[in-house]
Amino acid sequence: MKLKQLEGLLGGLQQFPQPKVELEQYPTGPHIASRMLFTAENSFEDVSDKVVADFGCGCGTLGVAAALLSAEHVLGIDIDPESLEIASNNAEELEVDIDFIQSNVMDLGWRGRIVDTVIMNPPFGTRKKGADLDFLSVALKVASQAVYSLHKTSTRDHVKRTALRDFNASSAEVICELRYDVPKMYKFHKKKEVDIAVDLWRFVPAASHQSRNT
Amino acid sequence: MRLITHNMLSSNIKGVVNGFPLRIEAEKVMEKTMEMNSEFLEKMFEKVDWKAFVDASRAMGYTELPEEANSSMLDSDEFLNRFHHALLELDLEEGALVCPETGRRFPVSKGIPNMLLHEDEV
Numbered sequence: 571m572k573l574k575q576l577e578g579l580l581g582g583l584q585q586f587p588q589p590k591v592e593l594e595q596y597p598t599g600p601h602i603a604s605r606m607l608f609t610a611e612n613s614f615e616d617v618s619d620k621v622v623a624d625f626g627c628g629c630g631t632l633g634v635a636a637a638l639l640s641a642e643h644v645l646g647i648d649i650d651p652e653s654l655e656i657a658s659n660n661a662e663e664l665e666v667d668i669d670f671i672q673s674n675v676m677d678l679g680w681r682g683r684i685v686d687t688v689i690m691n692p693p694f695g696t697r698k699k700g701a702d703l704d705f706l707s708v709a710l711k712v713a714s715q716a717v718y719s720l721h722k723t724s725t726r727d728h729v730k731r732t733a734l735r736d737f738n739a740s741s742a743e744v745i746c747e748l749r750y751d752v753p754k755m756y757k758f759h760k761k762k763e764v765d766i767a768v769d770l771w772r773f774v775p776a777a778s779h780q781s782r783n784t
Numbered sequence: 785m786r787l788i789t790h791n792m793l794s795s796n797i798k799g800v801v802n803g804f805p806l807r808i809e810a811e812k813v814m815e816k817t818m819e820m821n822s823e824f825l826e827k828m829f830e831k832v833d834w835k836a837f838v839d840a841s842r843a844m845g846y847t848e849l850p851e852e853a854n855s856s857m858l859d860s861d862e863f864l865n866r867f868h869h870a871l872l873e874l875d876l877e878e879g880a881l882v883c884p885e886t887g888r889r890f891p892v893s894k895g896i897p898n899m900l901l902h903e904d905e906v
Contacts, residue, residue: 619824621788642824643788643872654896667816669789673899677906679796681804684788684831 576638577604583660585629586653593650594693594701598631598720602748606689606718606770607635609745614772616687616716617641623712625675625690625705630657630668632689637666644668645685647675675708683714683775691720694766703732710737710775717775723747723767738776744769785876785897786816787840791832793897795883795890797905803883805836806890808843812878814895820868826858828871841870 580600589595611617618640624633627646634657637644646661646668648654654670661668671678692705702721709717710733717739721729726744733742750768795803838849848866850857857863881890881897888905891898 619821642821643786645789649900651896651898655894658894658896667818669785670896671785671789671793671899672896674901677796677901678899679794679803681792681794681833682831684792684828 571638573604573608576608576635577601579638579664580604580631580635583629583631583634583663584656585631586656588652590650592697594695594697595628595650595653596691596750597629598691599751600631602691602720602750602768602770603631603635605746605748606720607632607639609770610687610689610716610718610772611639613745614716616718620686620715621645621684622687622689623647623685624668625688625709626692627657627670628653628691630660630670632691633657633668634660634664634666636687636689637661637668638664641687646670647673647678649674675705680712683712685712686715688713688717688719690718694722694768703729706733706773707737710739710773713775715774717771717773719771719773720748720750720768721771723769726769729769729771733773739773740776741772741774743772745772746770785892785895786872787837787844787874788828788832788871790840790876790881791837791871793881793899795881795885795888796899797883797886797888797901800883800885803885805833805840805884806881807884808840808876809880809882809889810844810876810878812876813844814875814877816873816875818868818872820864822858822864825864825867825871826855829853829855829858829867832871837870841874844870844874844876846870846874 585597688709693701
């Protein structure tokens with residue numbers, strides 16, 4: 571599938587009608603989502619035929635993008651039931667199969683590392699400090715192959731240091747810098763549109779022993 | 785929720801030592817049609833906990849999987865078809881997942897398990 575085609579399909583997805591500020595629900599726009607998954611697939615082969623998990627999936631944009639790029643199995647995890655309902659409709663609309671789970675990403679129990687790739691647009695931690703790194707910590711324990719994530723460019727050094735030193739990542743690379751257009755969604759937004767610089771990261775988790783049948 | 789997902793989840797309630805596998809209570813099971821990918825199945829065979837998988841498939845009303853399995857069976861199309869069907873096509877629509885240690889029920893509604901923990905379970 572071509573990038574423009576992917577972006578076009580994602581552009582038709584429904585997004586949060588009433589975003590919840592405490593969950594930092596900002597939609598992942600089709601521009602960013604399509605580039606994120608397209609790069610993961612075409613530069614690193616981390617999507618097609620893989621088990622992919624979308625952490626904090628919201629309305630499911632990243633998970634749907636993974637499924638469209640031929641991920642074999644996609645999981646979408648979110649704490650908010652209303653988002654999951656929209657995500658579920660979005661998946662149905664584009665005729666892709668995703669298993670959704672309602673859970674706090676921090677609290678879900680996993681057996682082994684069956685997930686190959688985690689993709690996520692975590693809360694940036696403006697409301698709850700460090701929320702993005704909490705997500706990253708879990709993602710690097712769950713994924714066996716790679717984690718793709720968005721973090722504010724202003725936190726680049728901190729993200730890199732934390733991933734390598736505290737979360738045991740074997741590599742942490744910024745793939746590109748993107749502009750994240752946050753439309754005025756909440757009352758506390760003073761400007762009409764806020765444009766934040768975000769980094770698209772690819773992290774590689776430390777090699778792990780996988781569970782096997784004997 | 786399909787059984788590939790069930791096979792990688794465990795109960796994470798505070799104090800639980802072995803939360804895997806979650807027991808399935810099936811009220812409504814749907815069947816999807818997915819394209820078979822034998823390379824993926826071969827890779828997944830190495831990762832699946834077979835006993836938990838067979839028990840889960842039976843709880844979903846599917847009894848065609850052998851009790852024991854080894855990788856030589858992957859040469860058989862019949863085995864691959866059954867493995868594929870149970871892993872990726874059976875879909876728990878309504879029911880519950882039950883923690884094997886505490887008996888706590890996690891309800892499944894419209895195909896989505898609610899794994900949210902209460903404050904005293906975290």
